[in-house]
Amino acid sequence: MTKEKSALMKNIIADYAESYSNFGLNPLMGRIVALLIISKEPKSLDEISDLLEMSKGPISQICRRLKDKNLIEKEWVPGDRKDYYKATDDIFGQAYINHAEKMRKNIEIAGKYAAEANENGGDDADYIIERMREMKAFYEMMDEFNQKFIENWKASR
Amino acid sequence: MTKEKSALMKNIIADYAESYSNFGLNPLMGRIVALLIISKEPKSLDEISDLLEMSKGPISQICRRLKDKNLIEKEWVPGDRKDYYKATDDIFGQAYINHAEKMRKNIEIAGKYAAEANENGGDDADYIIERMREMKAFYEMMDEFNQKFIENWKASR
DNA sequence: TATTTCATTTATAAGTTTTTAAATGTTTGA
DNA sequence: TCAAACATTTAAAAACTTATAAATGAAATA
Numbered sequence: 001m002t003k004e005k006s007a008l009m010k011n012i013i014a015d016y017a018e019s020y021s022n023f024g025l026n027p028l029m030g031r032i033v034a035l036l037i038i039s040k041e042p043k044s045l046d047e048i049s050d051l052l053e054m055s056k057g058p059i060s061q062i063c064r065r066l067k068d069k070n071l072i073e074k075e076w077v078p079g080d081r082k083d084y085y086k087a088t089d090d091i092f093g094q095a096y097i098n099h100a101e102k103m104r105k106n107i108e109i110a111g112k113y114a115a116e117a118n119e120n121g122g123d124d125a126d127y128i129i130e131r132m133r134e135m136k137a138f139y140e141m142m143d144e145f146n147q148k149f150i151e152n153w154k155a156s157r
Numbered sequence: 158m159t160k161e162k163s164a165l166m167k168n169i170i171a172d173y174a175e176s177y178s179n180f181g182l183n184p185l186m187g188r189i190v191a192l193l194i195i196s197k198e199p200k201s202l203d204e205i206s207d208l209l210e211m212s213k214g215p216i217s218q219i220c221r222r223l224k225d226k227n228l229i230e231k232e233w234v235p236g237d238r239k240d241y242y243k244a245t246d247d248i249f250g251q252a253y254i255n256h257a258e259k260m261r262k263n264i265e266i267a268g269k270y271a272a273e274a275n276e277n278g279g280d281d282a283d284y285i286i287e288r289m290r291e292m293k294a295f296y297e298m299m300d301e302f303n304q305k306f307i308e309n310w311k312a313s314r
Numbered sequence: 315t316a317t318t319t320c321a322t323t324t325a326t327a328a329g330t331t332t333t334t335a336a337a338t339g340t341t342t343g344a
Numbered sequence: 345t346c347a348a349a350c351a352t353t354t355a356a357a358a359a360c361t362t363a364t365a366a367a368t369g370a371a372a373t374a
Contacts, residue, residue: 006279008270015266022259024181028332037292040284045351055334060352081342081350092295102179109172113165122163127197135194138249141310149302153295185362202321212364217321238320238372316374323368330361338353344346 005051012038028062042075042084070094093153100146110136162208169195185219199232199241227251250310257303267293
């Protein structure tokens with residue numbers, strides 16, 4: 001019983017899949033997120049499976065991961081045992097919070113290697129220290145901006 | 158004639174590979190970028206191939222792509238026919254410029270579908286229009302911040 | 315022009331990720 | 345407790361990405 005998707009929906013879903021893939025995420029994540037963003041009513045795994053025309057296994061897994069990332073959430077429907085999913089209220093902001101977290105890792109990485117190169121003191125240690133400090137400064141400034149942006153976005157809604 | 162890499166170099170290279178992969182880029186890009194960031198002197202394809210212990214084919218291809226993205230550049234060495242590559246001066250800033258460009262695409266996507274849903278006018282068109290406008294607003298604000306950040310970073314160097 | 319020294323392309327192989335389909339768990343209600 | 349209605353896991357297949365090694369192409373020099 002395959003439900004129809006409009007050409008519009010199909011295209012949005014395809015573009016999200018590509019975009020998610022471009023940012024290093026599973027394209028199925030993008031498809032599910034797109035479907036739920038443009039759906040007024042929450043959708044069950046079976047409905048998602050039906051609309052995306054693929055088996056339920058990976059949809060179940062990816063939905064759990066999306067829930068862990070706070071991009072989607074379950075909605076309880078009284079008298080129904082199925083799980084119904086919908087996009088979280090500020091899904092765009094949340095997606096960026098997750099992304100900012102990934103970027104923040106670079107601060108740690110740079111700091112770690114600046115320190116290691118400092119202790120180690122090999123041939124080119126001085127140059128490596130300098131570059132790692134530059135990297136650290138960059139991502140620290142980046143992180144400040146990210147926090148500011150997230151704050152502003154939340155305020156603007 | 159395999160050249161030695163210090164444990165420090167190895168670890169930096171491995172972390173960059175992982176980080177690039179996490180952001181949806183080829184991990185070899187990360188390895189080459191890391192190597193050139195921490196190298197004072199420009200490196201030929203043969204040297205990169207030697208240091209990364211892999212064949213030259215993909216290194217040639219990825220170096221071209223990195224050059225197209227303005228992350229690395231060729232340096233001419235008089236009396237030598239080889240291509241020597243080094244990281245561009247503001248490689249971190251440039252990497253972010255590229256990244257911001259990827260994000261900017263989402264403005265177009267959202268705008269396109271908001272318009273399409275508007276013309277189309279299917280059942281759930283109103284809801285889709287609303288969500289696409291929200292998406293557009295988000296990425297427009299994002300882009301403003303990105304531009305401001307890039308400006309600030311350049312000014313701070 | 316022929317040879318050498320490079321970079322680049324290509325066919326193939328290896329590795330990784332994603333998907334399917336089927337089996338297994340788990341919860342609810344009769 | 346049993347059956348029904350779900351979600352989840354798993355093994356195998358398919359699709360995709362990355363790497364190798366060899367061939368090709370291009371440019372410089374003798």
